[in-house]
Amino acid sequence: MARTITLTVNGAKVTREVESRTLLVQFLREHLELTGTHIGCDTSQCGACVVHVDGRSVKSCTMLAVQADGAAVTTIEGLAAADGTLHPMQAAFREHHGLQCGFCTPGMVMSAIDLAQTHPTLTETAVREGLEGNICRCTGYHNIVKAVLAGAEAMAGRAEAAE
């Protein structure tokens, strides 16, 4: 059964008709052509599809598009500033070589931002535990952990500067 939903995605209002079985990740990839959000598994284990729904990280394969009706969704495409300046977490991943093939990266970055936002002080252990729901097969996590710690610090610095 088709239903009409309206969401705010990366700051822009979108209205689409979707089948009720459509997953949020399918909606983003297939209806909105936001292919930065990836699908790496079918059991909600890998975290490649993590996006932010109303500011919190969500595996977009675990949510129906209709459940996101009315929500504000941010995907990896919505992180950088309009002039192309990377979000501090994106910049940290580049600086610390926190990605190789790039496939898990969008979900990893989205999870990392939520982790940084919800943990005023992050330790290596907290990062490792916090990213337990995101699988990376390339990096061995070593540089991801470094990147998240640096990115969180940069985010905190930016937040302080704004105060």
Place this chain on the structure above:
Amino acid sequence: MAHPDGIGARVRRREDLRFLTGRGTYTDDINRPGQVHAWILRSPYAHARITAIDTTAAAAAPGVLAIFTGADLAADKVNGLPCGWLIHSKDGSPMKEPPHPALAQGKVRHVGDQVAVVIAETRSQARDAAELITVDYDDLPAVVSSVAALKPDAPLLHDEAPGNLCYDWHLGDLAATEAAFAHAAHVVTLDVVNNRLVPNAMEPRAAIGEYDRTGGDYTLYTTSQNPHVIRLLMGAFVLGIPEHKLRVVAPDVGGGFGSKIYHYAEEAIVTWAAKKVGRPIKWTAERSESFLSDAHGRDHVTHAELALDANGKFLGLKVSTVANLGAYLSTFSTSIPTYLYATLLAGQYTTPAIYAEVKAVFTNTVPVDAYRGAGRPEACYLIERLVDVAAREIGIDKVELRRRNLIPASAMPYQTPVALQYDSGDYVRNLDLALPLIDYAGFPARKAEAAARGKLRGIGFATYIEACGIAPSNVAGALGARAGLYESAEVRFHPTGSVTLFTGSHSHGQSHETTFAQLVAERFGIPIDNVEIVHGDTAKVPFGMGTYGSRSLAVGGSAIVKAMDKVEAKAKKIAAHMLEAAASDIEVKEGKFTVAGTDKSLSIAEIALSAYVPHNFPLDELEPGLDEQAFYDPKNFTFPNGCHICEVEIDPDTGVTKVVNFVAADDFGRVINPMVVEGQVHGGIVQGIGQALHENCVYDPESGQLITGSYMDYCMPRADDVPSFTLAYHEEAPCTHNPLGVKGCGEAGTIGGSAAVMNAVVDALAEFGITHLDMPASPERVWQAIRAQRKAA
């Protein structure tokens, strides 16, 4: 002045920007105009005869455009998938090579075997319709273990392969090895299982087939590590499409680890069906399908014996391995347990006599092929476990025993008794580099401190040798390879001095867009931003054998150097003409072409402009343009090597093993970008830890069902399962036979990793009298081992 982005610089990656902003283009991100979707119906049985397929109801389902089965492929004379390496048995007979149909022909041989394909307007419609297909199966007994498949009463998979045996191969000098054992002071024996793994690149495989009726042109977008190889295998052997009518594109690819080398059925199906249906067809695997259809790795059962003299010098090694090939021969499957395994059994040691025999076996499981390391981790694991067992039985410190047997740097080049000639390496240096980093001397104190907390601490060593860049092509050909093993490159200067580099290597995480650009930028003294790397498209790149076996820099990089040599040679002649000097008087340094002893010089950009606007140009001597192509066929393998040391702590009450410290000291020859190399090592180590502690592909022995068919059951290493690592490398023993002196780093961590971890685990459990555990050392397995020993005591 050194180039800021040249060789040795930690240049941040140029590919990152698109990946970090969601603008990568992976195969499933591509949507072609008019595209429809394929769903593959797979066998739920491990072994069965297909007696009937009824597609009537499915064909009438909404959105369905076509349904094809094996009969349709046969009617169109579509061939099976070819195998790329012919192995001969001990008796000289060729291996058994049964057909590997893209869609089942009368029989299915593993759970997940392709039975039919549904093409529909949407993926959901194709999937829904597939459920309406009725297949009548005549269920047959299945066999999943290689050892069981060799038994006389085992179910037979292929009529062409009696006893399920593909080949019974051997290498080495049996008589010399037996003689060595005859006068040995000690003989240690070990039986090991090298567990089956599922590669699990994070991007599931995908393919889009397209056919243009106007020109009769096919295009295949696919998740491949080597698009030219796919074009050759699929075009020439399966579908009969000539190269100029078949373009294969491997765009951004989300990891491979070997599993995306091979030509898979789905690629041929969507390409062939695109013409039948007249629409582009996309197929994307779900992860569950990846488990059932991506080639698996490892799966060896081995008995080995090591002979030593009274001083602990290795005298001889005898190895007998049964290798599981799965239900069909995947593209390079046959070469893995032979030329990429047994040839590595000398490791870093002077063992003078080695004999190995390998039986390769068909079973009702997914085909097995190269997975990161491919044969070399199996060899390293076997040798290093044997060395530890010997050290313990004889009572020599395990570092000391290794030292007594390491091939000294002075012995290079070193001919092993198993066909390889190591060109360079300083293995003692690796060990000396690693030992202080792990603080070996402080280990007893750390062990005591752990014991005070109720934890068992162990330390494990692994020295490893890898062979990268299989070569040369003519030798590989004589050993059965059905392909060349060179690489191509084209360096195209544009009129204003920027460069497009076309490489036959393929980057799916390896960072070629950065490291290859570093080579060009440094050589010609140009900004790295003036260099663009093009790869992964048969319509653009001259030819390419692709990326696997850590070959990209050693082979592909060497081809780039050769092409740059040609550019420079031509540029020198152009410069001589422009500067009115003899070519022999032109000196080239950091991209400046200078008349010796003068201040008259030209940059490469000035020369490039002259080459494309040839007004002041030696037209009677040279063609205009500055665009050179090269093919490089290596003279030998390269031999990266290293010493990996792992410390674990085990909780005896739960059996949980924690890696608490890991040091890797490696020799990769010359390093182009240390940041990238370290990243490769980190990732490799975690795949090694994964095999040792977490990952295990399990089939039900009766039904042949895959029990570990998802991330709920197959334990992938996660961030909280592993520590950070301490790495070191040296560049004191560069490769002697390629122009960059490079060796390759992609598989190192995986090769040394699992052996180092398991030696640490067994060391930690030594006090219980445990001498060996098979991988993975899962909490349950460790706990059971401790419990069994406690009970026995």
